Each structure stands twice: as C-alpha cells, then as structure tokens.
Amino acid sequence: MLLLDILEKKTDDGVYIIAEIGQNHQGRLEVAKKMILKAKEAGCHCVKFQKSNLPAKFTRSALARDYVSENAWGKTYGEHKEYLEFSKEQYQELQAYSQELNLDFTASAMDELSLDFLADLKVPFIKIGSGDANNFPLIKKASGLGLPLVISTGMQTLQTVDKIVSIMEDAGKSDYALMHCVSAYPTPPKDCNLRLISRLKQRFTNVVIGYSGHELGVAITQAAVLLGARIVERHFTLDKNQKGSDHRCSLEPLQLKSLIVAIESFKLQKLPLEAHEIIAMLGNGQELEEALRYTGEKEIFPCELPCRNKLGKSLVAARSLHKGQMLQLKDVAIKVSEPNGLTAETYFDIVGKQLTYSVSEDEPITGNMVQF
Numbered sequence: 001m002l003l004l005d006i007l008e009k010k011t012d013d014g015v016y017i018i019a020e021i022g023q024n025h026q027g028r029l030e031v032a033k034k035m036i037l038k039a040k041e042a043g044c045h046c047v048k049f050q051k052s053n054l055p056a057k058f059t060r061s062a063l064a065r066d067y068v069s070e071n072a073w074g075k076t077y078g079e080h081k082e083y084l085e086f087s088k089e090q091y092q093e094l095q096a097y098s099q100e101l102n103l104d105f106t107a108s109a110m111d112e113l114s115l116d117f118l119a120d121l122k123v124p125f126i127k128i129g130s131g132d133a134n135n136f137p138l139i140k141k142a143s144g145l146g147l148p149l150v151i152s153t154g155m156q157t158l159q160t161v162d163k164i165v166s167i168m169e170d171a172g173k174s175d176y177a178l179m180h181c182v183s184a185y186p187t188p189p190k191d192c193n194l195r196l197i198s199r200l201k202q203r204f205t206n207v208v209i210g211y212s213g214h215e216l217g218v219a220i221t222q223a224a225v226l227l228g229a230r231i232v233e234r235h236f237t238l239d240k241n242q243k244g245s246d247h248r249c250s251l252e253p254l255q256l257k258s259l260i261v262a263i264e265s266f267k268l269q270k271l272p273l274e275a276h277e278i279i280a281m282l283g284n285g286q287e288l289e290e291a292l293r294y295t296g297e298k299e300i301f302p303c304e305l306p307c308r309n310k311l312g313k314s315l316v317a318a319r320s321l322h323k324g325q326m327l328q329l330k331d332v333a334i335k336v337s338e339p340n341g342l343t344a345e346t347y348f349d350i351v352g353k354q355l356t357y358s359v360s361e362d363e364p365i366t367g368n369m370v371q372f
C-alpha cells in the first residue's frame with residue numbers, strides 16, 4: 001500500500017490521495033457506491049467515510065437540539081446524524097465493493113466505540129479528524145491498535161499538536177501522519193495558512209505531513225503538495241449543488257481527476273519549493289499568494305470557531321458527580337456537548353481537582369465547576 005510506503009519512508013515518490021466521501025452520500029448506500037466508483041476512476045488511492053456511535057460522540061442534549069438548517073436531514077441534530085450513519089452491514093458492503101476496485105477503504109473514528117468498530121473491520125489505517133485531535137484518550141487508544149494513523153490538526157494549537165506527537169512517541173509509534181487542516185467550510189484562501197506545512201515539517205522532522213483541505217478549487221491543494229505534503233484529503237461529491245454542509249467545498253469527479261493528474265506531474269524529488277516558485281509555477285495569482293502568506297504560529301483561527309463550537313469536543317460527566325468530589329479520569333468523558341464544556345485538551349489537567357458543583361451524567365463540566 002502506498003500509504004505505508006510513504007509512512008515508512010520507503011518511497012519519496014507518490015502522494016497518497018484520499019477522497020473524503022464523509023457524509024456526502026446523502027445517507028444512501030447506492031450513492032456511496034457510485035461515489036466509490038467515481039473516486040477510483042478519478043485516480044484516488046482511498047475512499048473515506050465518517051464513523052460515529054452517536055451516544056458515544058454526542059451528549060443527549062447535543063443530539064436533542066433542533067437543527068434548523070437547509071442542510072438538515074432531521075428535525076434534531078441527532079435525527080440528522082442518524083440519517084447519515086451507515087450500519088455495520090452497509091460498511092461491510094462498501095468495504096467489499098472498494099476492495100473489488102482495489103481501493104483502500106477507511107473512515108474517521110469519531111469516538112472510542114467507532115475506533116473498535118473500524119479496527120474490527122480491519123481497515124488499512126484509521127483517520128482521526130480535527131474534532132478529535134485534542135481527544136487525547138482516543139488518540140492514545142488508537143496508537144495501541146497496531147494500525148497506521150492519519151491525524152488532522154484543524155481547530156488546534158501547536159501545543160496540542162506537540163501532545164499528539166508525544167503520545168505517538170510514548171507508544172513507540174512511527175507509522176502515522178499529521179495533516180495540516182483549517183476547519184472552515186469553505187476555507188478562504190487567506191486563512192489556509194499553507195506555510196504551516198513547512199512549519200510542521202521543520203518541527204516534526206520524522207513525521208510525514210499531509211494536507212486535508214476545505215477550500216474551493218484545486219490550486220491551493222496543489223501548492224500544499226509543492227510545499228511537501230505527501231498525503232492529500234479532499235471532500236468528494238457527485239454534485240456540489242446538493243443538500244449537505246460539505247458539498248460546496250468538495251471536488252466533483254472531473255475536478256478531483258484534474259487535481260490528481262496535476263499532482264502526478266510534479267517532480268516530487270525536487271520538492272519542497274519556495275512560495276515564490278509555487279506562485280510562478282501555478283500562476284494562480286492573488287488566491288495562492290494569500291494562501292501562501294505566513295500568518296503566524298499554529299493556533300485556533302477565528303474562522304474555525306463556528307466548527308469548533310459545533311463539533312469540538314468537551315469534558316462531560318461520565319456519571320453523576322457530586323459537589324466537593326475530587327475528579328478522577330473515570331469520572332470524565334469526552335463528547336460534543338451542547339452547551340460546550342471545558343475543551344477536551346484539559347482532560348489530564350482536571351485529575352485530582354475538586355468539583356465546586358454537582359453535575360449530572362452526560363452534562364458538560366465547565367471551568368467554574370472545577371477548583372483549579
């Protein structure tokens with residue numbers, strides 16, 4: 001598999017291309033199959049889905065909230081997400097179909113139960129999406145499965161990325177990649193911050209760096225490869241005008257194919273190029289200049305806040321907790337919560353701290369509830 005060859009540094013040739021089908025299948029198995037076929041025809045190496053166990057990923061109130069949106073597939077957010085989830089049998093069917101086409105098949109594991117589900121399915125690698133990049137217990141568990149990992153870093157600080165790398169080091173794991181990602185749909189060119197790819201490569205010299213892009217078009221992703229990204233992930237759609245939150249920033253089959261043809265024409269051994277060389281080569285003017293401008297250290301960008309508020313993970317009570325109690329790890333779960341609680345990266349910081357309020361099971365733990 002090309003991904004393993006890249007992760008094990010056995011080749012400096014080839015960029016591994018992931019078509020992120022995600023939830024662009026509209027909840028329909030036959031659409032998902034058609035997308036797999038089209039991704040193969042476009043020249044992708046892998047098709048990827050998103051796997052959630054809803055009560056494990058979301059709190060009850062996050063699932064019960066009204067989802068008033070033109071992209072909603074249900075009245076509540078829970079009904080919407082349920083509509084978009086495939087069953088185990090459907091996953092097996094999609095996996096078998098991808099295997100027939102000689103295409104890697106995987107999904108992002110959006111909670112610990114989904115991680116077990118994907119490991120049982122024997123996927124070739126596990127994707128950890130940006131929403132879980134600060135979910136350290138999930139990442140720790142993933143690092144112990146003996147499967148390669150591709151970890152996105154949208155909506156996170158450099159400190160969080162450092163922590164991911166230290167979890168990998170503690171697990172003795174080298175077959176993993178970090179993806180530069182900005183979680184805004186679509187990401188404006190000025191927020192793409194592509195130079196962070198070079199920054200990540202300098203800081204983590206032994207780690208393969210990739211790019212998971214949410215911008216419009218293909219030029220910025222080509223630039224990411226010219227900066228040295230060895231794995232590319234883009235959302236994929238049969239038609240950008242369909243209902244659904246991700247279609248607009250997705251690539252249609254012809255666009256995806258044009259991206260892959262362009263990447264295949266690059267002389268990878270001569271990379272990375274400097275920003276001015278990339279602009280001269282791709283000639284895409286202002287958008288590319290904006291995307292290649294260094295706008296500072298890796299941090300949570302303002303354009304990512306809507307996504308972080310909606311899908312970022314919080315600390316919640318794993319059981320009923322009482323005022324005065326000293327918190328232990330087993331008391332705390334990590335979920336998307338409505339409203340948000342303390343962000344997931346504070347998980348290990350709250351051990352041994354005293355609760356100043358009682359909290360019911362599945363309710364968020366907020367900063368004012370803990371004596372720091």
Ligand SMILES: CC(=O)N[C@H](C=O)[C@@H](O)[C@H](O)[C@H](O)COP(=O)(O)O
Nearest residue numbers: 022023071129130131183245246311
């Ligand atoms: C951060 C993250 O998980 N992002 C994913 C991957 O990029 C997205 O596909 C979301 O699942 C999608 O945008 C959610 O849309 P809605 O809320 O309409 O189901």
Ligand SMILES: C=C(OP(=O)(O)O)C(=O)O
Nearest residue numbers: 050108129130152181212
């Ligand atoms: C959220 C995901 O990806 P990214 O953070 O790379 O957009 C995902 O793969 O589910």
